[in-house]
Amino acid sequence: MTSSTTERPAAAQAPDVTLSCRLCGSTDLRSFVDLGATPPCELFLTADALERAEATFPLHPRVCGSCLLVQLPPLIDPGETFTEYAYFSSFSSSWVEHARRFVDAAVERAGLTTDSLVVEAASNDGYLLQHVVARGIRALGVEPSVNVGEAARAKGVPTLTAFLSPDTGATVRATHGPAALVVANNVFAHIPDVAGFAQGLRAMVADDGWVSIEVQHLLTLVRLRQFDTIYHEHFQYYTVATAQRALAAGGLDLVDVELVPTHGGSIRLWARPRELGAAPGPAVAAVLAEEAAAGLDTVEGHAGFARDVSRIRNDLMRFLIDAADAGRTVVGYGAPGKGNTLLNYCGIRPDLLAYTVDRNPYKHGRFTPGTRIPIHAPERIEADRPDYVLVLPWNLREEITAQLAPVVGRWGGKLVFPIPALEVVDPVGRT
Structure with missing residues (x-):
């Protein structure tokens, strides 16, 4: 588990009595981590939607004090997300x-x-x-x-x-x-x-x-x-x-x-x-x-998870700001749902991450929800030769490192993995 703290743990705060557990019905729900408010993570924007408002919803899971199920309130309708889905x-x-x-x-x-x-x-x-x-x-x-x-x-x-x-x-x-x-x-x-x-x-x-x-x-x-x-x-x-x-x-x-x-x-x-x-x-x-x-x-x-999350955000933002100040280019790889939670929670916009790429043609020409970062085909990376590539689907680390090593290796680009802690990697092992 995470390290101890002298602060009052988030999981010990007073329950949100207006909510109830979907498994056992208890109203004793305690904060697990509060990630602010974000749009649904798979609702990628088309270009003509950029001038319109987006609906956002609290992203604040709680833990049930009775059965211990960690859960989000059902704020979105699965029918709206899954009838046409961006994930293949x-x-x-x-x-x-x-x-x-x-x-x-x-x-x-x-x-x-x-x-x-x-x-x-x-x-x-x-x-x-x-x-x-x-x-x-x-x-x-x-x-x-x-x-x-x-x-x-x-x-x-x-x-x-x-x-x-x-x-x-x-x-x-x-x-x-x-x-x-x-x-x-x-x-x-x-x-x-x-x-x-x-x-x-x-x-x-x-x-x-x-x-x-x-x-x-x-x-x-x-x-x-x-x-x-x-x-x-x-x-x-x-x-x-x-x-x-x-x-x-x-x-x-x-x-x-x-x-x-x-x-x-x-x-x-x-x-x-x-x-x-x-x-x-x-x-x-x-x-x-x-x-x-x-x-x-x-x-x-x-308890303690929320504190660790804020540390990851701070480290990533410090890296991106320092890279921008030094004139270094940073782009993304992948446009997964998890990436959109990261981008929105950290407040990353195109000024710090110019674009991301994805193998799924459905997402090409669209924009990430909330942060509105353009999504291109993977070939864009080789054309632009960025200094750093921020890998958003970190769970596919081995696969993506193998895919990108012969590409970014041609000009000395490096891969950046934000979780579980910020790590900058040379995919071809140069020192």
Whole structure:
């Protein structure tokens, strides 16, 4: 956990009695970190929108004093964000490979055959289910975003355009039969109705089937100061303990957990229908003990994070201002949702970060929400030869360093990683 302080910890402040926990209903909610007010992180602006106002919403997660779920109030409507979505999973080659490895392991664990059905909630552009289809196993994606669902179908992945709810889950089961495996990767944090989503998962999975969920681990978020993964699309932030409670609300028992490195540190939860009576394995107890040792089994143990976040902001702003004063050029790499939390919280504008680039053509010619930084194709970096490249999707550090080393290495450019602490790196190892 973070270092101690003599100041009154944020997590011990008086509860915000007008709010209530979406998991247990308690009104005892305490401040975790206050990141100000920002626009929704995936609502990239077109050029003709630059002269119009943007809606902003408080970005202030709280921790529940009763069940310890860290959560944001549901200030945005998921339908407005996810009907047309700017994030396509397949633009990260390492993420596609991660999905392939997962499918290989899941086939063994769940004993999948060509007669089995695999359903993925929030299946995006078919990045994962394409590997299931390639094995000749029946697959169905449930994806609310029209544009990325179309991309999945173009890959041969059957996709239902819908948000997962108990009713959607029941319809999927009635139409396609029970699923031997239900997958929900990087979506468990994106839904405000935690219990309803878990019930939707239970509705789809066979009575002897498996549910697999990947979601960022709050323990890693705190240890590595990953505050930029807090944004309005993420309604809650899980420990294994709180995820176990959320799954139980849907009739699912947590039986196993894996720690995986994706998104800066995630947990892969394996659950089964409660009727099976499956007991948690030793890995569950081990991670619960690690969370308790870090203090995350108490409200007070969540304190100190806000102070660490402000230190990261100060260090990054000092670097950017010093670079500008010295006549050095700094541009960004990537336009992820997490990058927009960082840019808005720090108050970074085009005077300090001239532009950023992204591999996703959907974002080219658009501007980051709030900070209004232009987004270009990656080739712009080689054309301009900046002194520094600020890497916003730091969770893809290895992949991006390999991509940029032969590019910025031609003129001696350096990469800048802001989290967990400011680090300036020569990607080709020069001294």
